[in-house]
Amino acid sequence: MIENLSLIKHASGAPGLRLFGLGAEFKPVNGLKKLQSLFNKNALWAKGRRTAQLKKMLANSNVIITIWNNYELIGFGRATTDQVYRAVLWDIVVSQDVQGFGLGKLIIEALLSDEKIKSTEKVYLMTTNGQDFYAQLGFKVENKQSLMLIKQK
Numbered sequence: 321m322i323e324n325l326s327l328i329k330h331a332s333g334a335p336g337l338r339l340f341g342l343g344a345e346f347k348p349v350n351g352l353k354k355l356q357s358l359f360n361k362n363a364l365w366a367k368g369r370r371t372a373q374l375k376k377m378l379a380n381s382n383v384i385i386t387i388w389n390n391y392e393l394i395g396f397g398r399a400t401t402d403q404v405y406r407a408v409l410w411d412i413v414v415s416q417d418v419q420g421f422g423l424g425k426l427i428i429e430a431l432l433s434d435e436k437i438k439s440t441e442k443v444y445l446m447t448t449n450g451q452d453f454y455a456q457l458g459f460k461v462e463n464k465q466s467l468m469l470i471k472q473k
């Protein structure tokens with residue numbers, strides 16, 4: 321049950337969350353462990369990420385959004401951007417027990433409304449089964465291009 325919702329738009333690299341585990345109301349809540357747990361439980365592609373890797377991931381992300389219910393992390397999303405041409409959204413996750421309450425939409429809207437994203441020509445994302453969710457937020461499937469990949473690890 322959602323009691324006390326807060327959405328945090330972090331500074332680039334999320335220093336408070338990354339270095340001190342800060343969550344809602346700037347309280348130290350072991351935020352990195354909570355992020356790890358949110359990914360492990362809810363994001364098939366992001367299971368097993370270590371906290372050292374998560375720190376590096378945050379440090380190199382330009383726009384980072386977290387959503388908290390009191391001091392529990394229930395939503396996350398991030399983006400990388402060159403601020404002119406291209407931005408890419410990554411790791412959009414809402415905790416399973418609070419899915420369907422509009423939090424995913426809040427995360428996407430918060431990312432898209434950031435100046436560093438708004439200033440780009442195109443915003444990309446990759447999804448396995450979230451097409452319908454993203455379509456009603458304005459994204460279109462791009463059939464003229466292919467996703468290409470080198471797996472390195």
Ligand SMILES: CC(C)(COP(=O)(O)OP(=O)(O)OC[C@H]1O[C@@H](n2cnc3c(N)ncnc32)[C@H](O)[C@@H]1OP(=O)(O)O)[C@@H](O)C(=O)NCCC(=O)NCCS
Binds near residue numbers: 364413414450
């Ligand atoms: C996909 C996800 C981020 C959506 O977050 P959410 O908080 O459950 O979604 P919301 O409640 O904000 O939904 C907003 C709208 O999208 C719709 N929607 C949500 N998930 C949907 C889906 N999978 N397919 C179609 N529509 C969907 C909702 O009905 C709602 O529509 P409305 O505004 O007309 O009522 C969340 O379900 C999630 O984390 N899933 C697991 C991880 C994942 O698959 N991430 C995305 C893939 S990259």
